[in-house]
Amino acid sequence: MFIVLLQYIQPLSAIEVHLEAHRRFLDHHYATGRFLASGPQIPRTGGVILAKAASRKELDDVLTGDPFYREQVASYQIIEFEPTKSAEPDARILSAPSGVLIRFDAITGRVTAALTCANVMQYRATARFVQ
Structure with a gap:
């Protein structure tokens, strides 16, 4: 399991230009089951994606398809973890x-x-x- 932290490196006006394409990217990966949750940081300095992938390389390959990545408007920090507890099992x-x-x-x-x-x-x- 992975936490992907996006940090905007361009003004919000540049982010807004690519926001709809980014949301389509998210929707596609929700449909595949790779993304479990996502949303903007508060304050709006970036975003967060909770993702599952077989490997870090697989996730890296997925993220290169994000319009925010392609257009260089955000940087990415990826944290891998193994969930061992949750509020409700499964x-x-x-x-x-x-x-x-x-x-x-x-x-x-x-x-x-x-x-x-x-x-x-x-x-x-x-x-x-x-x-």
């Missing part, structure tokens, strides 16, 4: 800034989303994960 938990909590249970293949609206009401939906 599950992925992501919290989105919009107040959406998404939980994927790898054992049952179920996705659960809990949506919060102004901390007043909570909606829950469950859907079957399709591969």
Whole structure:
């Protein structure tokens, strides 16, 4: 497992030019299962990608396809680690800034989303994960 830390090395105006292409790059690798989570750093000085790959070389090869890399608007720091503990075994938990909590249970293949609206009401939906 890898944590990829992107540091912007150009002004945000240069980042914005390539942002849509970068998001398509992310979407492609979410579809392949290589990327598990991503998002901007706060403050917005770069981004973070949680990735899985068979090797560091495989991840390096993937990252050379990132428009931010090709256009030299970001630098990359890669941290490899072996996860031995998690909040819930065999599950992925992501919290989105919009107040959406998404939980994927790898054992049952179920996705659960809990949506919060102004901390007043909570909606829950469950859907079957399709591969």
